[in-house]
Amino acid sequence: MTIRYPVAPPTLADVAERAGVSRQTVSNAINNPDLLRADTLTRVQEAIDELGYSPNRAARNLRTRASHLIGLKFSPAQEGTANAAMDRFVHSLVETAGGAGYHILLFAVGEEDDEALRGYDDLLRSTAVDAFIVTDTYLGNPQATWLRQRRAPFVAFGRPWDDDAADHPWVDVDGAAGVDLATTHLLDRGHERIAWIGWRKDSRIGEDRRSGWTRAMHGRHLSTTGLASRTEDTVSSGREASAVLLDEASPSAFVCASDTLAMGVLHTLRDRGLQPGQDISVVGFDDSQVAQVIQPGLTSVRQPLEEVAVEVVRALEGLLGHPPVVSPGVLLTPTLAVRETG
Amino acid sequence: MTIRYPVAPPTLADVAERAGVSRQTVSNAINNPDLLRADTLTRVQEAIDELGYSPNRAARNLRTRASHLIGLKFSPAQEGTANAAMDRFVHSLVETAGGAGYHILLFAVGEEDDEALRGYDDLLRSTAVDAFIVTDTYLGNPQATWLRQRRAPFVAFGRPWDDDAADHPWVDVDGAAGVDLATTHLLDRGHERIAWIGWRKDSRIGEDRRSGWTRAMHGRHLSTTGLASRTEDTVSSGREASAVLLDEASPSAFVCASDTLAMGVLHTLRDRGLQPGQDISVVGFDDSQVAQVIQPGLTSVRQPLEEVAVEVVRALEGLLGHPPVVSPGVLLTPTLAVRETG
DNA sequence: TTGAAAGCGCTAACAA
DNA sequence: TTGTTAGCGCTTTCAA
Numbered sequence: 046m047t048i049r050y051p052v053a054p055p056t057l058a059d060v061a062e063r064a065g066v067s068r069q070t071v072s073n074a075i076n077n078p079d080l081l082r083a084d085t086l087t088r089v090q091e092a093i094d095e096l097g098y099s100p101n102r103a104a105r106n107l108r109t110r111a112s113h114l115i116g117l118k119f120s121p122a123q124e125g126t127a128n129a130a131m132d133r134f135v136h137s138l139v140e141t142a143g144g145a146g147y148h149i150l151l152f153a154v155g156e157e158d159d160e161a162l163r164g165y166d167d168l169l170r171s172t173a174v175d176a177f178i179v180t181d182t183y184l185g186n187p188q189a190t191w192l193r194q195r196r197a198p199f200v201a202f203g204r205p206w207d208d209d210a211a212d213h214p215w216v217d218v219d220g221a222a223g224v225d226l227a228t229t230h231l232l233d234r235g236h237e238r239i240a241w242i243g244w245r246k247d248s249r250i251g252e253d254r255r256s257g258w259t260r261a262m263h264g265r266h267l268s269t270t271g272l273a274s275r276t277e278d279t280v281s282s283g284r285e286a287s288a289v290l291l292d293e294a295s296p297s298a299f300v301c302a303s304d305t306l307a308m309g310v311l312h313t314l315r316d317r318g319l320q321p322g323q324d325i326s327v328v329g330f331d332d333s334q335v336a337q338v339i340q341p342g343l344t345s346v347r348q349p350l351e352e353v354a355v356e357v358v359r360a361l362e363g364l365l366g367h368p369p370v371v372s373p374g375v376l377l378t379p380t381l382a383v384r385e386t387g
Numbered sequence: 388m389t390i391r392y393p394v395a396p397p398t399l400a401d402v403a404e405r406a407g408v409s410r411q412t413v414s415n416a417i418n419n420p421d422l423l424r425a426d427t428l429t430r431v432q433e434a435i436d437e438l439g440y441s442p443n444r445a446a447r448n449l450r451t452r453a454s455h456l457i458g459l460k461f462s463p464a465q466e467g468t469a470n471a472a473m474d475r476f477v478h479s480l481v482e483t484a485g486g487a488g489y490h491i492l493l494f495a496v497g498e499e500d501d502e503a504l505r506g507y508d509d510l511l512r513s514t515a516v517d518a519f520i521v522t523d524t525y526l527g528n529p530q531a532t533w534l535r536q537r538r539a540p541f542v543a544f545g546r547p548w549d550d551d552a553a554d555h556p557w558v559d560v561d562g563a564a565g566v567d568l569a570t571t572h573l574l575d576r577g578h579e580r581i582a583w584i585g586w587r588k589d590s591r592i593g594e595d596r597r598s599g600w601t602r603a604m605h606g607r608h609l610s611t612t613g614l615a616s617r618t619e620d621t622v623s624s625g626r627e628a629s630a631v632l633l634d635e636a637s638p639s640a641f642v643c644a645s646d647t648l649a650m651g652v653l654h655t656l657r658d659r660g661l662q663p664g665q666d667i668s669v670v671g672f673d674d675s676q677v678a679q680v681i682q683p684g685l686t687s688v689r690q691p692l693e694e695v696a697v698e699v700v701r702a703l704e705g706l707l708g709h710p711p712v713v714s715p716g717v718l719l720t721p722t723l724a725v726r727e728t729g
Numbered sequence: 730t731t732g733a734a735a736g737c738g739c740t741a742a743c744a745a
Numbered sequence: 746t747t748g749t750t751a752g753c754g755c756t757t758t759c760a761a
Contacts, residue, residue, distance in 0.1 A: 099513040280680050334467075443737085
């Protein structure tokens with residue numbers, strides 16, 4: 046089998062020679078076109094087009110100490126759940142970042158905390174990326190703290206919660222507002238006994254989402270006692286929790302911290318011959334593909350991940366600007382995708 | 388707000404000075420440790436550890452003309468479908484590539500063909516990536532042809548189909564074998580009138596999958612006449628196609644080219660009060676999260692995407708080796724995830 | 730407005 | 746086995 050070696054791409058010097066100018070003039074034509082006389086610029090531009098020149102990234106990176114690469118830790122997919130918000134976010138992020146001249150570098154790390162830190166460290170020390178996007182800022186996660194100590198530029202998708210020392214830019218979605226929205230929607234439809242199925246108490250995100258439910262319920266002077274359950278984020282947990290709640294608290298609707306849990310509720314309803322949306326209403330969280338394609342459609346809180354990506358990139362541009370600007374935290378409000386189950 | 392500037396990371400020269408050797412010796416300690424005397428190596432290694440040294444990527448890339456970055460075009464997520472194979476593949480790919488010393492660089496391009504090519508071109512000319520992974524090799528897609536002409540190293544996830552001029556490495560999943568597996572599974576359970584719902588005729592992947600169904604049916608001397616439908620890859624198309632087939636061909640089972648189409652079939656069954664798995668069996672393709680979490684669980688063909696990632700990276704390593712080796716195409720066999728619907 | 734010189738940090742080739 | 750020299754392609758001074 047014949048192997049064809051790639052031809053070496055043209056360099057700045059090639060363009061300079063062709064245009065009859067010095068290399069610096071070509072460099073200026075690219076980076077500071079205002080400095081050139083119009084006709085020189087035209088001539089250089091023609092040479093660039095004719096040769097199909099594009100600046101060598103490695104050389105430029107070496108000189109400017111910037112890679113225009115943003116690192117993002119990509120964790121394994123969660124099979125057996127409806128969770129895919131991360132993937133949806135990455136899709137939006139790649140597009141938005143591309144528009145701002147950045148590419149996304151995906152990296153995997155081991156499960157342990159120190160392995161994760163080593164992953165970040167390697168990329169940082171080798172100046173492979175200009176900044177990171179960090180997506181799991183739950184309490185006790187050492188990444189944010191560690192990155193700050195390392196003086197590594199990063200933007201978090203997720204609030205710093207109760208970390209007062211945090212001074213990094215972040216973007217988050219107001220989970221409480223989303224669940225409030227969902228609960229209020231059910232209240233407006235006449236439900237009064239609305240149950241909550243969420244995650245265990247150590248999840249700040251879970252507690253935040255839960256607070257939207259209590260807020261909406263108490264706003265209507267309704268009790269939440271006995272109507273809540275905290276469990277693992279799996280379909281079977283949602284199934285079990287909803288079965289218990291149905292027996293012990295007779296709710297007419299369920300609001301869940303995830304579509305995964307909501308699927309568990311739908312399983313229980315099916316087990317008992319109850320019609321979702323008719324007999325019992327169900328609302329999930331994340332507007333996953335699952336929520337979108339099942340029948341009856343699952344009403345679900347939708348995170349504005351496209352907007353999150355836009356804000357994250359905006360914050361990144363501030364951080365990497367001269368001088369760097371740490372933009373304030375941004376909290377975005379989710380919407381409710383209303384379908385048949387609620 | 389106080390901005391702390393990152394301190395400049397240590398360089399080769401810093402390590403050399405600390406270890407009392409030349410820079411070249413440090414370089415050798417990292418890239419050719421065999422060349423060093425044991426005690427020198429130890430000394431250099433200590434200096435590296437003490438300083439937390441990691442080679443500057445830009446400098447190394449410039450010198451070695453390699454970035455250890457693999458480009459992958461990341462298209463927008465398909466909402467409203469059950470399709471997420473690409474995402475699952477990327478998860479596996481990031482892990483596998485990381486193990487081989489490569490990072491994945493995601494980039495977005497516009498919808499038009501020429502915009503896509505420009506996306507590849509920019510990355511290529513600026514030597515930003517060492518190679519590409521191309522995932523949509525359907526007939527008429529100019530990417531593969533164009534990359535070949537450009538002499539750009541790339542590995543395709545997907546066969547070159549009838550492109551005889553193709554001489555690039557590729558990895559693919561045997562869709563026909565997967566559908567044959569699914570159909571045979573239904574045949575073994577006593578079904579004889581098994582319908583097919585697939586994509587339009589211009590989809591090579593769709594036609595390949597379809598051939599698995601005809602092969603399995605004809606293998607049992609069963610007719611396929613009137614039992615097939617070709618349509619768009621949407622839930623509603625699957626719903627309509629299955630309604631027509633049910634009326635006109637009375638099948639006892641459906642095999643579908645995607646989980647998305649299979650969801651459409653489930654909608655039709657629900658409309659008609661038929662129990663999936665009891666009255667009518669349904670098998671999908673891709674083993675999506677949807678297939679995994681719905682009740683009853685959707686039996687589905689599962690692509691071995693982890694293996695695909697392994698083979699793709701293997702091919703990549705060959706391509707980027709010295710000398711480059713173009714590995715032969717690899718065809719992997721899917722498995723069947725059996726659940727309640729079939 | 731353009732050009733010359735220097736050097737980013739690294740490794741390949743060669744010399745000692 | 747280790748060190749010296751040179752240069753990858755670019756941009757940042759600074760000088761013309």
